[in-house]
Amino acid sequence: MPETLLAKRTRLAAYTTLKVGGEAELWEVNSTAELREASSEPFRVLGAGSNLLISDEGVKERVVKLGKSFNNLEDFSSSGEVWLGAATPLPGLVRRAASAGLSGWEGLLGIPAVLGGAIAMNAGTRYGCIADTLQEVELMVGGEIVRLFADELKLSYRHSELPQSAIITRAKFKLSSSSPETVEALLAKVDAARKGQPKIKSAGCAFKNPEPDSAGRLIDEAGLKGLRVGDAMVSLEHGNFIVNLGQASATDVLKLIDMIRSRVKTPLALEWQLWGFGEAGNG
Numbered sequence: 001m002p003e004t005l006l007a008k009r010t011r012l013a014a015y016t017t018l019k020v021g022g023e024a025e026l027w028e029v030n031s032t033a034e035l036r037e038a039s040s041e042p043f044r045v046l047g048a049g050s051n052l053l054i055s056d057e058g059v060k061e062r063v064v065k066l067g068k069s070f071n072n073l074e075d076f077s078s079s080g081e082v083w084l085g086a087a088t089p090l091p092g093l094v095r096r097a098a099s100a101g102l103s104g105w106e107g108l109l110g111i112p113a114v115l116g117g118a119i120a121m122n123a124g125t126r127y128g129c130i131a132d133t134l135q136e137v138e139l140m141v142g143g144e145i146v147r148l149f150a151d152e153l154k155l156s157y158r159h160s161e162l163p164q165s166a167i168i169t170r171a172k173f174k175l176s177s178s179s180p181e182t183v184e185a186l187l188a189k190v191d192a193a194r195k196g197q198p199k200i201k202s203a204g205c206a207f208k209n210p211e212p213d214s215a216g217r218l219i220d221e222a223g224l225k226g227l228r229v230g231d232a233m234v235s236l237e238h239g240n241f242i243v244n245l246g247q248a249s250a251t252d253v254l255k256l257i258d259m260i261r262s263r264v265k266t267p268l269a270l271e272w273q274l275w276g277f278g279e280a281g282n283g
């Protein structure tokens with residue numbers, strides 16, 4: 001096994017923004033060869049862990065995380081067309097584009113993802129989503145590297161149709177020329193829209209908006225802000241955020257989700273990806 005390849009039992013809570021989740025075998029990979037080896041057995045891909053609820057029992061599959069060599073923020077070009085590694089963090093990219101006077105990522109401000117996770121979830125806000133600028137993706141599927149055009153992923157609201165067991169390794173984007181001032185003005189708007197969001201541990205919006213309505217509004221209307229199971233609580237600031245006040249377990253969070261669903265009349269689909277819950281989740 002190459003020296004850099006980390007494959008050890010690890011508590012996944014530390015790798016998620018909600019800080020919940022049990023153990024798995026974590027494989028941190030830094031080359032295509034390592035990725036091929038790590039994904040030769042059943043696996044899941046971990047991005048920045050900002051949209052995940054992982055079971056207290058952890059997951060039985062390997063968990064593959066793309067390491068530093070899949071983060072090439074330094075290659076960011078000012079031409080507007082750029083290939084970037086899937087482990088590149090979104091927040092730095094949004095800022096880098098702004099200072100280069102490139103427009104297209106302003107709506108992604110404040111999303112704590114890496115590119116692979118942002119593409120898999122088609123992350124975005126009402127000001128824009130990753131699909132707006134995505135041109136092509138490079139994926140590892142069954143040990144082989146393949147390329148797909150963005151429209152082949154059928155990106156829609158917080159959804160993508162990646163080939164089965166695909167790992168995004170790189171992606172090509174096209175931004176448009178603007179001026180730093182114009183980009184900054186839109187960033188300020190997006191930032192202002194985020195002001196009401198909690199600053200404590202969470203995994204972003206728990207539920208998809210049952211459009212045209214908003215899950216947060218429905219949860220608020222049902223009087224559920226502040227509802228609590230253990231250290232898991234419906235945020236007082238934003239009804240669609242479940243926050244971890246300290247020692248919340250996945251069991252607490254799931255109980256809270258069930259309570260919310262039973263008290264809101266409109267059916268609410270989870271935006272979060274569930275790992276390790278067997279038939280109950282998507283894992």
Ligand SMILES: Cc1cc2nc3c(=O)[nH]c(=O)nc-3n(C[C@H](O)[C@H](O)[C@H](O)COP(=O)(O)OP(=O)(O)OC[C@H]3O[C@@H](n4cnc5c(N)ncnc54)[C@H](O)[C@@H]3O)c2cc1C
Nearest residue numbers: 047048049050051113114116117118120121123124168204
């Ligand atoms: C404070 C906060 C605010 C947020 N605000 C927003 C928001 O405004 N809009 C929004 O859309 N989301 C938001 N989110 C949710 C989250 O950031 C997004 O869903 C994001 O796209 C998840 O990316 P990630 O890298 O953390 O992926 P993870 O949570 O690690 O994984 C999510 C999914 O992507 C898959 N995945 C990850 N990497 C790859 C890869 N390389 N190849 C294939 N599949 C992969 C995983 O297997 C999993 O199914 C917020 C979260 C937080 C904590």
